[in-house]
Amino acid sequence: MTANSKAAIAERLAEARERTLALIEPLDDKQLNAVYSPILSPLAWDLGHIANFEELWLVQTIGGRKPMDGDLGRFYDAIENPRKTRGELPILRDAELRAYMADVRERALDVLGDVDISPGAEEPLLREGFVYEMLLAHELQHNETMLQLLQMVGGYESALVDSLAEPEPVAPGPETITIAAGEYEIGAGERGFAYDNERGRHTVELTAYEIDRTPVTNAAYVEFIEDAGAELPLYWEPDGDGGWVDTARGRRAPVDPSRPVVHVSGEQAGAFARWAGKRLPSEHEWEAARPRLDGVGHAWEWTSSDFLAYPGFEAFPYPEYSEVFFGPEYKVLRGGSWATHPSVARPSFRNWDLLQRRQIFSGLRCTRDA
Numbered sequence: 434m435t436a437n438s439k440a441a442i443a444e445r446l447a448e449a450r451e452r453t454l455a456l457i458e459p460l461d462d463k464q465l466n467a468v469y470s471p472i473l474s475p476l477a478w479d480l481g482h483i484a485n486f487e488e489l490w491l492v493q494t495i496g497g498r499k500p501m502d503g504d505l506g507r508f509y510d511a512i513e514n515p516r517k518t519r520g521e522l523p524i525l526r527d528a529e530l531r532a533y534m535a536d537v538r539e540r541a542l543d544v545l546g547d548v549d550i551s552p553g554a555e556e557p558l559l560r561e562g563f564v565y566e567m568l569l570a571h572e573l574q575h576n577e578t579m580l581q582l583l584q585m586v587g588g589y590e591s592a593l594v595d596s597l598a599e600p601e602p603v604a605p606g607p608e609t610i611t612i613a614a615g616e617y618e619i620g621a622g623e624r625g626f627a628y629d630n631e632r633g634r635h636t637v638e639l640t641a642y643e644i645d646r647t648p649v650t651n652a653a654y655v656e657f658i659e660d661a662g663a664e665l666p667l668y669w670e671p672d673g674d675g676g677w678v679d680t681a682r683g684r685r686a687p688v689d690p691s692r693p694v695v696h697v698s699g700e701q702a703g704a705f706a707r708w709a710g711k712r713l714p715s716e717h718e719w720e721a722a723r724p725r726l727d728g729v730g731h732a733w734e735w736t737s738s739d740f741l742a743y744p745g746f747e748a749f750p751y752p753e754y755s756e757v758f759f760g761p762e763y764k765v766l767r768g769g770s771w772a773t774h775p776s777v778a779r780p781s782f783r784n785w786d787l788l789q790r791r792q793i794f795s796g797l798r799c800t801r802d803a
């Protein structure tokens with residue numbers, strides 16, 4: 434690859450960082466350090482972790498340089514430090530945090546100048562710029578985690594977030610689409626960036642099914658609540674008049690009936706599907722239908738699938754991204770939400786969380802056997 438593509442990488446890294454900083458721009462240091470929920474990190478932890486991950490991979494691993502700040506990395510290890518403990522850690526804060534983020538970036542760009550990122554590069558991490566794609570995806574994925582927390586910050590005002598959250602209309606069309614029985618290719622192809630859990634690409638056999646063309650709306654979810662006494666989505670409250678308000682970010686906005694429902698748990702998603710006489714799709718069914726689905730990118734969509742390794746899985750470049758989470762406790766979500774950067778959500782991208790969680794921007798789409 435040429436200097437040109439290195440310039441493109443540097444520019445995309447700068448864009449991701451601009452987005453990160455724009456998200457926290459309305460906040461003061463006290464808000465960055467505050468713990469809002471035991472299942473989410475203080476924003477200062479996410480920021481330091483984004484920079485420390487960059488130091489670890491782009492500066493230490495690729496650049497061969499020593500850690501800048503002793504064993505600081507220990508406190509930013511996501512596995513070693515459960516979210517509920519992160520507010521108490523001796524992490525970087527305030528001006529020191531900002532200086533570290535800028536310092537790491539400067540060094541990372543310095544290292545980028547010297548490396549071979551061609552498809553034939555000797556170092557597998559560098560081939561086709563893999564490690565840089567991983568770093569970009571990582572920062573943008575943490576932007577979404579930050580946006581989850583920002584829903585809990587009363588009075589948070591951001592034109593960027595308002596525009597991201599603006600509903601995109603779903604085109605009218607048939608209620609369901611039918612997918613024929615047959616063999617379907619699942620997973621990421623050889624070329625291009627993907628996480629280890631999306632490989633290897635393999636064939637699955639599916640029986641015929643119907644899948645909803647659009648995700649479940651707030652209007653449909655309200656019916657479920659009123660008919661079946663279902664749990665409210667996170668941030669909803671009764672308005673006292675028989676309706677519902679969304680209280681995210683400390684606002685009180687009437688629930689928009691036409692928008693896809695978000696902040697529902699996997700348990701409630703499954704219960705909704707059963708109530709509607711349907712079921713959740715498996716992740717295979719979701720992916721096989723993806724090229725024909727509308728409304729992708731509004732909400733992560735719960736599937737019925739456990740987060741498991743595909744056949745021939747090999748951890749790359751580290752087992753703590755995917756492998757340590759494989760098992761029946763974690764369920765796969767597909768698609769992407771309004772808070773997901775479009776470059777993150779490939780058709781093969783697999784998100785996962787515990788069934789009871791609803792701090793993520795999670796909704797659903799129903800399926801049934803054809």
Ligand code: AVJ
Pocket residue numbers: 511571574575578754783784785786
């Ligand atoms: C893919 C969203 C489940 O947040 O645990 C960020 C993404 N991995 N840093 C997570 C991730 C490492 C991951 N999810």
Ligand code: FE
Pocket residue numbers: 482486511571575
């Ligand atoms: Fe991370």
